[in-house]
Amino acid sequence: MLWSIPVGRIAGTVVRIHVTFLLLLVWIGAAQWQRGGREAAIDGVLFIVLLFACVLAHEFGHILTARHYGIRTPEVTLWPIGGIASLERIPDKPREELIVALAGPAVNVAIAVVLILALGARLSGAAMAEMDNPHAGLIARIAAANIILVLFNLIPAFPMDGGRVLRALLAMRMNHVAATRLAARIGQGAAFVFALVGLFVNPMLIIIGLFVYLAATAESQHVAFQDATRGLPLRSVMMSSVETLSTSSTLNDAVDLMLRTSQKEFPVVDGSGRPQGLLTREGLIMALHQGGPATPVLGAMTRDVPTALDRQPFDTAVALLNKAKAPALLVVDDAQKLVGLLTPENIGEMMMVRSVRPDWRFYGRRSYLPGPIGTSRE
Template identity: 75%
Template structure:
């Protein structure tokens, strides 16, 4: 992830810290310094670090629960507003999603219980209502913070943990797309309330509200997209009327092709129609600045791009495209010849067209011929 720094690897998952989190620590240190000097600043930073260690434990609750169902998590990133575990996919079975969703808050329950019961922490009023109050004991504040994390995360605001619990419960009575749509709408409503409360209580709630709103909208669209594309082959979305460059082509020829075609990606194929690479429009512009018009496209094209078969499922091809972070997928036939390309842009265009058809909403698909 851009602007994130890996700090550890735990059970195969990379833990990253976003740069804004480090800036947040600096801000915390400055705020506490103004209140009580150096000692207060150190104590404030230590408390935040311990709190976010609990957040990491919370995320690993989700990660280990998801791993039971064969779902891997490449990394988890710490932001000033919390942690985000990058699960490869979200469980679609309601029971599995329910277990994964509650696993995170359950970790915070255990941490709070250990601090209160085992260590004998006393949760006084200052600890429960003023987490930033240094007069309350640090461990007491940490226990109170974990209780707060449980209560806050279980608010039914999708895609927070409580929102995922809500979707899982709804999905037990209706299809997954409809459950997601309802949970996302409730999450967006909660996000508006967060932002409204932030105007009077804490500006951080405005940031949280914005994050919840955008995340709810994005996941709702993603689930709708997966429903629309489920069962479709790659050939249903690929661009098959494409202009290609030969292995003997130069940048000058590529410029001519770019000016008369509407493509942004140009495959390079040999005489047998087998793909050798891909030249993007941006790559072409950079190559022209660094080289000359007589430069061979073989010298500047992208190589080792992922390929898919034209009869392969579109859903699996999209997974390959996202994982590879490539500008396009090269689509091949049984003879390994290029028959089209697949990009995020033309997939999005297909999504807009199909989602505009009422029969596709909430899982009521039209037949595909």
């Protein structure tokens, strides 16, 4: 993830810290220093570090529970507004999503119980209302913060935990797409409330509201897109008109191809039409800088590029592309000859069409818009 720093690996999941989180620590330290000097600054930074350790534990509640259902989580990132675990997919069954969503807040409940019962934390009004008040006691403030995390995360604002709980409960009574749409609308409404309250209470709520609104919208569009393309073979939605380079091509040939087409990724194929790699526009520019126009593309192309059969399901191909984090997916036929290309940009364009016209459906090589005269578009 851009601007994030890997700091370790826990149970197979890479833990990253976004640079804005480090800026938050600096800002907290400076603000507390002005307020109470060196000791206040140390206390303020320590509180934030411990608080986000609890947030990380919260995310691993989700991660380890999801792993129980066969869902991997390559990485988790800490942001100033909280943690984001990058699950490979959302659980298919509503009951599983419900359990995964509740696992995070359950961790915070456990932490609060341990701090109160085992370590003797005493919750006071100062601890609950003034998290930055060192006189309230560090352990008491951490316990209070965990209780607030539970209450805040369970607000039914999709895609927060409470919103996912809401969708799981709705999905037990209606189809997944309708449940997501309703949960997303509720989340968007909650986002406006966050922003409004943030104008008078805390500007951070405005940022959280914006994040919730955008995430809820994106999730709703993504689920609708998945529903529209479910069961389609990859050949129906791939880019079938693709310019290629041969294994004997040079960077000069690639430049000519780049200038006369709108492609950004160029498959490199052998004499039989079988893909050998992929030359990206960024790779081309870098190779030109390091070598010259006569340099063979074989030395500049990326060889580790995922491939998929054109008859494979589209959603399987998208999952493969996302997992590989590759610039494109090479689509081949049963003879392993290149027949198409699938790129994140290609998928994004299809999703934009769906966002403008939710009734758009893909059938074969045609896309249809239902209407009074059954208009079809190539």
